[in-house]
Amino acid sequence: SQQGEEDPQALSIQEGENATMNCSYKTSINNLQWYRQNSGRGLVHLILIRSNEREKHSGRLRVTLDTSKKSSSLLITASRAADTASYFCATVLGSRLTFGEGTQLTVNP
Amino acid sequence: GAVVSQHPSWVICKSGTSVKIECRSLDFQATTMFWYRQFPKQSLMLMATSNEGSKATYEQGVEKDKFLINHASLTLSTLTVTSAHPEDSSFYICSALGLAGNYEQYFGPGTRLTVT
Numbered sequence: 001s002q003q004g005e006e007d008p009q010a011l012s013i014q015e016g017e018n019a020t021m022n023c024s025y026k027t028s029i030n031n032l033q034w035y036r037q038n039s040g041r042g043l044v045h046l047i048l049i050r051s052n053e054r055e056k057h058s059g060r061l062r063v064t065l066d067t068s069k070k071s072s073s074l075l076i077t078a079s080r081a082a083d084t085a086s087y088f089c090a091t092v093l094g095s096r097l098t099f100g101e102g103t104q105l106t107v108n109p
Numbered sequence: 110g111a112v113v114s115q116h117p118s119w120v121i122c123k124s125g126t127s128v129k130i131e132c133r134s135l136d137f138q139a140t141t142m143f144w145y146r147q148f149p150k151q152s153l154m155l156m157a158t159s160n161e162g163s164k165a166t167y168e169q170g171v172e173k174d175k176f177l178i179n180h181a182s183l184t185l186s187t188l189t190v191t192s193a194h195p196e197d198s199s200f201y202i203c204s205a206l207g208l209a210g211n212y213e214q215y216f217g218p219g220t221r222l223t224v225t
Contacts, residue, residue, distance in 0.1 A: 040200070
């Protein structure tokens with residue numbers, strides 16, 4: 001069963017704007033990961049944040065994790081049309097990955 | 110490194126036939142592989158965990174006699190959809206668990222199955 005809930009389900013922004021996606025979960029985790037999926041394609045691993053970390057950066061990506069609220073956010077700064085994709089959070093406990101419902105991001109040129 | 114391939118990338122089959130999908134870890138050994146299914150505009154749902162040399166562990170609601178999983182080597186897991194029906198049409202994605210101890214899964218590019 002899916003334990004991750006993401007909001008918004010869909011997000012449409014203009015190129016250059018920032019995009020923020022949120023993920024909530026229910027159980028304990030070892031770490032939380034974010035993935036991107038272009039339409040009809042496989043997953044691209046974006047970033048992993050461990051349960052003892054609060055914030056992590058990678059290029060234009062910023063991920064936060066609040067284990068007390070069981071939530072995470074992914075911020076994409078200075079978005080580009082090429083960022084258009086579905087974004088999924090996935091909680092990790094042991095070797096088990098559980099995906100959220102995903103956010104469809106559309107970046108308009 | 111850590112490349113996972115799937116074959117075929119897409120397949121169309123007739124209802125009632127069986128289809129085999131291969132998942133290979135190309136540059137590392139994977140004792141554990143996972144099979145996911147993704148319906149259009151939905152998230153990935155874990156179907157089963159495949160362990161080399163032992164029986165797969167299926168998630169609740171997944172028919173083990175319909176979705177046969179074989180993990181005969183440290184680099185290959187196969188998923189066979191038996192007696193396929195149109196409702197089995199989906200995107201099937203495998204992943205392989207790395208051995209680095211960080212529990213990172215490396216995903217294949219997926220296989221689009223269409224049952225007519």
